Amino acid sequence: MIFSRCFGDHAQEKREDLLYDLREASEDVFWWKTHILRSVNQDKAKEDMIKRLDENTVLIVMDWAMKFLPTSISGAYLRSDEGACYHNNMTMAACQDISKLTGFKIINDHFSEPGQGKDICDRIICAMKSALKTFGNEGNDILTASDMRKALKERKVSGTTACVGKIVEAKNSLVIKKVKGCSTIHNFQYESNGIRLWKAYGIGNGKLIKNDFLFSSHLERSSLLEVVEGQHFFENNSIRELQIKNKNAQQVPSDMMYECPQPGCKQAFDPLNQLEVHLDLGSHQHDT
Numbered sequence: 001m002i003f004s005r006c007f008g009d010h011a012q013e014k015r016e017d018l019l020y021d022l023r024e025a026s027e028d029v030f031w032w033k034t035h036i037l038r039s040v041n042q043d044k045a046k047e048d049m050i051k052r053l054d055e056n057t058v059l060i061v062m063d064w065a066m067k068f069l070p071t072s073i074s075g076a077y078l079r080s081d082e083g084a085c086y087h088n089n090m091t092m093a094a095c096q097d098i099s100k101l102t103g104f105k106i107i108n109d110h111f112s113e114p115g116q117g118k119d120i121c122d123r124i125i126c127a128m129k130s131a132l133k134t135f136g137n138e139g140n141d142i143l144t145a146s147d148m149r150k151a152l153k154e155r156k157v158s159g160t161t162a163c164v165g166k167i168v169e170a171k172n173s174l175v176i177k178k179v180k181g182c183s184t185i186h187n188f189q190y191e192s193n194g195i196r197l198w199k200a201y202g203i204g205n206g207k208l209i210k211n212d213f214l215f216s217s218h219l220e221r222s223s224l225l226e227v228v229e230g231q232h233f234f235e236n237n238s239i240r241e242l243q244i245k246n247k248n249a250q251q252v253p254s255d256m257m258y259e260c261p262q263p264g265c266k267q268a269f270d271p272l273n274q275l276e277v278h279l280d281l282g283s284h285q286h287d288t
Contacts, residue, residue, distance in 0.1 A: 131155035164231035
């Protein structure tokens with residue numbers, strides 16, 4: 001088809017351009033398919049973590065909007081996007097030391113596929129940004145972290161609180177040997193003698209990096225954060241409670257208004273809050 005419709009003095013040049021565009025498009029489609037496949041596979045990590053939760057463990061979704069933990073919790077599963085501030089060698093090693101210093105067991109840490117990291121924190125932070133904007137529109141200045149805390153305290157968002165703290169780098173005693181290609185590793189499992197790594201969730205046995213190889217010196221403190229005096233977490237009695245309703249995809253009526261935006265997921269919901277529950281905690285259902 002390409003050859004039969006290219007005529008004139010520049011036919012050869014046109015053919016080459018069209019063939020180049022075709023090859024590039026074909027390769028782009030292939031890599032997009034692999035991206036979707038990796039995204040679905042990596043999301044299984046979150047689904048499996050949720051299934052393993054009990055009264056003594058918690059799922060922490062790491063983002064700029066952070067949380068503190070109740071003292072009754074003894075273990076945690078970590079989940080985050082590809083932010084360089086926590087997808088790095090130092091965070092990986094620090095989790096191992098924090099478990100030993102506090103007795104609070106960090107079980108594993110999973111990162112989303114690049115470009116697919118939007119999660120519950122992003123949805124909650126939208127409401128917090130709106131609260132900050134409202135506070136500013138009322139004639140208040142928001143120039144510092146303390147101003148942000150004041151705004152969020154006066155315009156509270158359900159299930160959230162805030163404090164102002166600073167990182168004391170001088171108290172950081174952690175020195176490690178860098179693991180090559182850390183940014184390509186998406187799954188970390190913390191074991192007694194080291195950290196086991198996977199590039200893709202559930203594929204193979206993983207690679208064990210032993211503690212003796214990784215650490216040159218360990219953390220002496222479990223936290224480098226110091227809360228500014230008078231800027232502690234404020235109390236917020238408004239709880240963001242999510243009620244999960246199990247819905248079979250085959251039983252969902254065709255007139256459901258809100259379809260899951262996850263590529264390949266075939267579920268739809270009504271009202272909107274049920275879609276939010278599904279995105280936060282639900283299991284995506286894909287056609288096979």
